[in-house]
Amino acid sequence: MDLIRFAKPTVGKLDNITLQPVSKGNLSSFLAWVHGDLNAADLSAVRNEYDQRMRLIACPAPLEIIANDQRVAGAYLSCLPGNLAMLGAVRADSERQSLGSLAIETLVGQLRETMPSCQIQATVNQPDPQSGHMIASAGFRLLTTVEQWWIDPNLIDNPVLVGRASSKGNLSLIQRNEVRSFSSKSSVRESNKLIWRPALELSRRSFLRLFQETLEDTLDCPELSQLRSTDQSIDSFLLGRKLRQCRLWQVAWLNRRPVGCLLLSQHGQGLVELVYMGIAASQRGQGLGAQMIQRAKEIASALGASTLVLAVDMRNSPALRIYQQAGFQLHRRLQVYWL
The missing domain is CATH 3.40.630.30 (Gcn5-related N-acetyltransferase (GNAT))
Known part of the structure; x- marks a missing residue:
């Protein structure tokens, strides 16, 4: 064939x-x-x-x-x-x-x-x-300009993950939710500390509801919410897979409810992409974004990646501050066109 x-x-x-x-x-x-x-x-x-x-x-x-x-x-x-x-x-x-x-x-x-x-x-x-x-x-019409940022996820203080024997073993820990650590220098209050669970534990309907909550008042290409449905966006991220097959998709829980999602994708041995990161509008402003970036860095490090890359709308200044404070470096700018 x-x-x-x-x-x-x-x-x-x-x-x-x-x-x-x-x-x-x-x-x-x-x-x-x-x-x-x-x-x-x-x-x-x-x-x-x-x-x-x-x-x-x-x-x-x-x-x-x-x-x-x-x-x-x-x-x-x-x-x-x-x-x-x-x-x-x-x-x-x-x-x-x-x-x-x-x-x-x-x-x-x-x-x-x-x-x-x-x-x-x-x-x-x-x-x-x-x-x-x-x-x-x-x-085509010009929609926005996005920036690509990258970081070496291994350049972090990460006592739980550094020194693991293999990326395969680390992935099994991630899937079983045994990797919950944050940097030892973290100042996260216990009441605001996120708990992580695999996205595959949620039904598609529940995950779509959470995803929609993270899109509310988003500053990351808000025009897309008028052009595409939630189902269409998720299907493009899934690339023909079922939710249960997305081993690197994570859901952040706070006070026993899901408040955000972290969608990662591995490209070969050296590169992990942060495809999407979102926090429910009602939960923003508590420092949760920094915890989510830390989680992405931990997972990328556990997988043996040397590069963690993401893209962000230039207009999304709160997200840009989080990435800069986390040590990300600007790689390039891309203009996004739509038809």
């Missing part, structure tokens, strides 16, 4: 310019070209992610535009559960940016033939005015 399923190709010619789907045999070279200066390891990760997403939901084949036997523009999409597609990348020669927009528009048209209500997100490194211009010209 082919790992990648391609949609029926659409081929056209405009003034000796050919618009065509990228063949499976040329996919690796296309991804290397469209992503520009990625190193071999990052390019391999991009290809693996693309293959995994295509196994979940088939998406239109990547498109390239050929002029005089040379690739001059191209773009590709990948689809996620929750009625969402991502623009993986777009590239065009500097004098042919309109062709980059054409490739995007054609892909969107193909996608909408089978998924008419699908929403599409695109992210652009800042500054990258060429990609932003091509995406905007294809009909």
Whole structure:
């Protein structure tokens, strides 16, 4: 069985310019070209992610535009559960940016033939005015700018986790909720100390209710709450899994009730991503965010990761303060577009 399923190709010619789907045999070279200066390891990760997403939901084949036997523009999409597609990348020669927009528009048209209500997100490194211009010209609107922050989770005072024999053993402790420690330098009052339980202990309905509470009055891309339902957002995070399969999703409890959630994802051996962190609106302002970040660092350290990474809306100043105080460093800024 082919790992990648391609949609029926659409081929056209405009003034000796050919618009065509990228063949499976040329996919690796296309991804290397469209992503520009990625190193071999990052390019391999991009290809693996693309293959995994295509196994979940088939998406239109990547498109390239050929002029005089040379690739001059191209773009590709990948689809996620929750009625969402991502623009993986777009590239065009500097004098042919309109062709980059054409490739995007054609892909969107193909996608909408089978998924008419699908929403599409695109992210652009800042500054990258060429990609932003091509995406905007294809009909996308700029939603916000997010920042990526990272930290080495092992650079913490963590007497419970440091020195464990293996990340596999540490993960079993996390799943059994035996890892509850905070830094020995923590000044958390006992009355505000969070208790952690695996999210898989909750029903989907209960978890959705908690997730919705954390979205109330959020400063992290609040526009999305008007564009996507809670179910759609969770399905995109789940990536085709059941809640019980998400071993690194945690729920924070305070006074015997769930008050927040921490969604983590492991990428290979060295990287853990904090996909989402949220606190119920009624529980904010008690220092719980710092405890949640500490928990994320502990888990990443337990898994043997050397990097914990997250993304945050630039407008979310309370969250930014928490990350900076926890020692995170700014990596890059990304503009988020939506269609």
